[in-house]
Amino acid sequence: MNEMISITGISKSFGSKRVLDGISLQISSSEIFGLLGPSGAGKTTLIKIITGQLMQDGGTACVFDKDSRKLNGNDHRRLGIMMDNFGVYDRLSCYNNLKIFARIYGIRDDMIYSVLRKVGLESSAKSAAGKLSKGMKSRLRLARAFMTDPDILFLDEPTSGLDPVTADEIHKMILAEKERGKAVFLTTHTMSEAQKLCDNVGMLCDGHLIEYGAPDDICRKYDHQRMIRVHLKDGTETIIPHNRNGADKMCELISRGLTESIHTTEPDLCSVFMELTGKEISA
Amino acid sequence: MKNIMAIFLKQISDTMKNKTVLIQFVMFPVLTVIMENCIELDNMPEHFFAKLFAVMFVGMAPLTSMASIIAEEKEKNTLRALMMSNVRPAEYLLGIGSYLFICCMAGTAVFAASCGYSGKELISFILIMAAGIILSETAGAVIGIASNDQMSATAISIPVMIVLSFLPMLSMFNETIGKVAKVFYSQQMSLMINGEQSTSGIIITLVNMLVLVAAFTVMYRKKGLE
Numbered sequence: 001m002n003e004m005i006s007i008t009g010i011s012k013s014f015g016s017k018r019v020l021d022g023i024s025l026q027i028s029s030s031e032i033f034g035l036l037g038p039s040g041a042g043k044t045t046l047i048k049i050i051t052g053q054l055m056q057d058g059g060t061a062c063v064f065d066k067d068s069r070k071l072n073g074n075d076h077r078r079l080g081i082m083m084d085n086f087g088v089y090d091r092l093s094c095y096n097n098l099k100i101f102a103r104i105y106g107i108r109d110d111m112i113y114s115v116l117r118k119v120g121l122e123s124s125a126k127s128a129a130g131k132l133s134k135g136m137k138s139r140l141r142l143a144r145a146f147m148t149d150p151d152i153l154f155l156d157e158p159t160s161g162l163d164p165v166t167a168d169e170i171h172k173m174i175l176a177e178k179e180r181g182k183a184v185f186l187t188t189h190t191m192s193e194a195q196k197l198c199d200n201v202g203m204l205c206d207g208h209l210i211e212y213g214a215p216d217d218i219c220r221k222y223d224h225q226r227m228i229r230v231h232l233k234d235g236t237e238t239i240i241p242h243n244r245n246g247a248d249k250m251c252e253l254i255s256r257g258l259t260e261s262i263h264t265t266e267p268d269l270c271s272v273f274m275e276l277t278g279k280e281i282s283a
Numbered sequence: 284m285k286n287i288m289a290i291f292l293k294q295i296s297d298t299m300k301n302k303t304v305l306i307q308f309v310m311f312p313v314l315t316v317i318m319e320n321c322i323e324l325d326n327m328p329e330h331f332f333a334k335l336f337a338v339m340f341v342g343m344a345p346l347t348s349m350a351s352i353i354a355e356e357k358e359k360n361t362l363r364a365l366m367m368s369n370v371r372p373a374e375y376l377l378g379i380g381s382y383l384f385i386c387c388m389a390g391t392a393v394f395a396a397s398c399g400y401s402g403k404e405l406i407s408f409i410l411i412m413a414a415g416i417i418l419s420e421t422a423g424a425v426i427g428i429a430s431n432d433q434m435s436a437t438a439i440s441i442p443v444m445i446v447l448s449f450l451p452m453l454s455m456f457n458e459t460i461g462k463v464a465k466v467f468y469s470q471q472m473s474l475m476i477n478g479e480q481s482t483s484g485i486i487i488t489l490v491n492m493l494v495l496v497a498a499f500t501v502m503y504r505k506k507g508l509e
Contacts, residue, residue: 073369083367085360085363086361088359104289
């Protein structure tokens with residue numbers, strides 16, 4: 001796997017407020033990286049720095065082994081960016097919305113239909129973007145990010161405010177891009193989304209990357225309780241310690257046919273974030 | 284050039300479906316044709332309505348359209364999407380500006396035809412109108428950049444538009460207003476179109492241009508396009 005993004009010691013302040021402080025991470029091809037943090041944590045600022053839209057105060061950000069401040073037009077074509085607050089041209093059709101960017105990127109018209117098909121908007125190609133539902137507008141923004149078949153996708157809160165069905169369809173599209181070898185940089189404050197999609201996550205709080213790694217590894221790392229919760233057939237629940245004594249008790253319950261279901265009590269990303277910061281993350 | 288053309292073509296598609304912008308390009312030329320053909324009063328100067336509306340058109344259409352287009356793109360965050368697609372601010376402004384210029388020049392053709400201009404008269408009229416359109420577009424760009432949304436752009440552009448469009452007309456009825464109006468390029472345009480071309484008029488127009496370019500530079504440095 002090739003390293004697509006490498007950032008080291010990135011710092012950024014707006015006035016006296018330090019938004020990012022010494023952020024370092026790497027993202028490879030075929031990797032979905034999730035940057036997690038509450039609103040205002042600096043997620044979008046980091047995307048802007050990596051994509052060369054904003055100058056960092058310190059540190060280096062490299063994309064395709066190139067300083068992000070020196071990215072040229074060809075490099076930008078290899079980046080697909082979908083920001084949460086990007087608008088669409090309401091009066092124009094979906095097709096014409098994409099046509100603007102096709103002209104900018106020098107992409108053939110037939111590619112527009114191919115991208116619309118990919119995001120499930122082919123039948124709405126001639127509908128005015130202003131008349132689309134929120135979910136369909138998100139698909140249109142996603143289509144815009146897919147236009148150049150980019151090597152890296154930056155998706156800023158791609159499913160924010162969407163219904164579960166649409167969110168799930170967008171998740172499938174993101175996973176399909178990963179399968180095609182693309183790197184995906186995802187920001188979200190939905191922990192379940194990160195746990196489902198991401199190979200690695202970084203937790204951002206008050207400008208610091210407080211945790212970094214695979215979601216399961218992080219959850220295991222903070223599994224202090226090490227307990228097993230057992231639902232019994234009589235409707236009660238019992239907590240068993242995750243040790244030799246607990247194993248004996250578990251064997252006994254199973255051999256007597258009393259167990260209904262067995263659950264581990266390892267924390268999820270949400271509880272890890274709370275443990276680390278004392279703050280809630282989910283919207 | 285590719286990006287300028289993409290913005291230019293985008294604006295054509297968008298304006299065709301945006302009646303509030305479209306009507307500004309159509310209203311004065313249509314009014315001119317109607318008034319010139321329907322109203323005839325004693326002692327009325329030749330092509331009175333065509334010349335009057337031409338000045339009002341220049342003070343209104345390019346200014347309000349430019350301000351409203353930029354402010355709308357800022358408000359809806361479509362401008363950010365363009366900037367992140369490697370469109371430079373200058374390319375965006377040139378794309379929108381050239382589109383509005385061509386639309387306004389189409390209106391200019393209607394005014395020129397209504398006045399029956401030809402030869403040197405026609406060239407002079409076109410040059411005066413072109414200069415006025417560029418100045419109004421610059422003023423509109425300053426307002427668009429200064430505003431965060433369409434509502435604030437409208438709030439600023441309407442009084443500016445009224446001053447530029449109506450002072451030349453009001454100065455016909457009041458000498459004091461005429462003296463005040465002389466400092467504005469639209470009044471100088473009105474005088475030039477009515478055959479009162481003077482060096483001082485050209486100087487005042489150039490000063491107007493310098494002031495607007497300076498305002499644009501200051502505002503752009505302060506707020507940028509996003």
